[in-house]
Amino acid sequence: MTFPAIPTGRTLSGDAFPLTPNPHPATDTERAALMTDPVFGKVFTDHMARATWSGGSWGDRGVVPLEPIPMHPGAAVLHYSQQVFEGLKAYRHADGSIHLFRPTMNAERMIDSAYRLAMPPLPVDDFLAACAALVQADQRWVPEADGAALYLRPYLMATETSLLVQPSDTYDLVVTASPVGAYMGGGGGVSIWVSRGYHRANDGGTGEAKTGGNYAASMLPQQQAKENGCGQVLFLDAKEDRYVEELGGMNLMVVLGDGSVATPRLSGTILPGITRDSVMTLLADAGRPVRERDIEIDEIREGVASGAIVELFAVGTAAVVTPIGELRSDDFALTVGDGKAGPVGSWVKKELTDIQYGRTADDHGWLIRVV
Ligand SMILES: Cc1ncc(COP(=O)(O)O)c(C=O)c1O
Incomplete structure (x- = not known):
């Protein structure tokens, strides 16, 4: 399907949705x-x-x-x-x-x-x-x-x-x-609960659609995360309980010790995040292409423990770029790096928000003016 190009430099019209003003707006x-x-x-x-x-x-x-x-x-x-x-x-x-x-x-x-x-x-x-x-x-x-x-x-x-x-x-x-x-406050990293047994999405299911049912299915594991002192859930694939997919409302980025960045590939069970795409573009622009691939939870566990993985962060509209400070599950608890925001996530967050808030040139034409 092709869509009409949005002319840049113009204010987008809302005329197709005429206003009936609220007679009692908030003072x-x-x-x-x-x-x-x-x-x-x-x-x-x-x-x-x-x-x-x-x-x-x-x-x-x-x-x-x-x-x-x-x-x-x-x-x-x-x-x-x-x-x-x-x-x-x-x-x-x-x-x-x-x-x-x-x-x-x-x-x-x-x-x-x-x-x-x-x-x-x-x-x-x-x-x-x-x-x-x-x-x-x-x-x-x-x-x-x-x-x-x-x-x-x-x-x-x-x-x-x-x-x-x-x-x-x-x-x-x-x-x-x-x-x-800000969706998630604080400069420290968020703690993530790796959900075992409960999954968000199956092959052929609705994982890549943004539909309420996916989020309903995530409530119980999210509750478990909270009970275990974690702010968010990380879901593994439903077939093998082995590959990392995404968080309840964010995509995942993994920074390796050699400076390269990886993210789970869009397998049909993951939401194709717009922040994910934007972050990948900004990192690629800076000479750091992001590899989309299968990432095993064991690779993350071993990598975080050995130092081969130096940074994990989550990306999404609500949470922007959120550092992951800790990974926990039934059988392990690991601190990622020093548990705080790392340099790659911090850099890309600044790049992204500078564009969003008009503090730097919007070279990709990502902004559409409405007022
Ligand atoms: C399950 C899930 N994954 C990822 C994202 C991130 O997507 P986006 O960057 O488009 O907000 C969201 C948020 O919309 C989400 O709900």
Whole structure:
């Protein structure tokens, strides 16, 4: 599938999603209080974008006041989880302009996810216009603080009232917006629990789609991680319980002692992360191509223990670049390097965020201006 090129240097139009203003938006004082150190995904702006699919096409596009979504108790999404979603951020630059980072990739990934869930694709132009219109309506909610951003959550869900296990004939698109700070605080590394026995995805399953069911399956191992003092789970492949795949919401990067970087290859069970792709591009630009390959958990265990692996970090929209300080499981506990951020992860985090926040040239044309 080919998509229209987005002209650079222009502000993306949200006109396709006309605004019905919220008659009772948060006051400046209320908004300032809500935006002070918001918990990730707990604060929402005054509006949401929406559209509906029925009769074989998308319509009813608009940005409307944020409100509960009325739903029949028999709506298909509530029973069979026919749902896909995305996550991307809007960044405020020093001149006040606001930019989305590679939103076309999110739009394309949502089309791929929708295909796997037998849902109608939302055209790229609609995805972009919905995000642009929402940010334009709620631009006062885009934080100024370094590391903070407005997190957009577009999703599609099956709305037909039916308990039959079959694709719905009606769907809703909704996009919400949440001001967020840094997902994982602190300069130290996060502790990772290596999940044994529980897996996130199987061959032929939905691992590379961004659908709620994958995350539902990750709740129990995530809970185990917490009980073991860890912040995140690392999943191994379901077939052999041997190869590292990804974390609950981030992709994994491995830095070896010779300076090379490796990441698990996209096998169909891993989400093709946009941060993963961006980090790989930035490292390759700097003469450090990232090898996509199978990586055994034993290679990581032995490498971390021997010093052959010097750094591990996780990458994703929410967490940006997060150093991994410790790896734990039922039968081992290992500190990675000195347990803190390493030089490669720190370097790439700065490169990436400098582009996102407009502090350096966007040579790859990754930003799309919306305000
Ligand atoms: C399971 C999973 N892997 C990886 C990622 C990272 O993807 P991205 O960089 O596109 O946010 C995410 C977050 O969206 C995720 O949920």
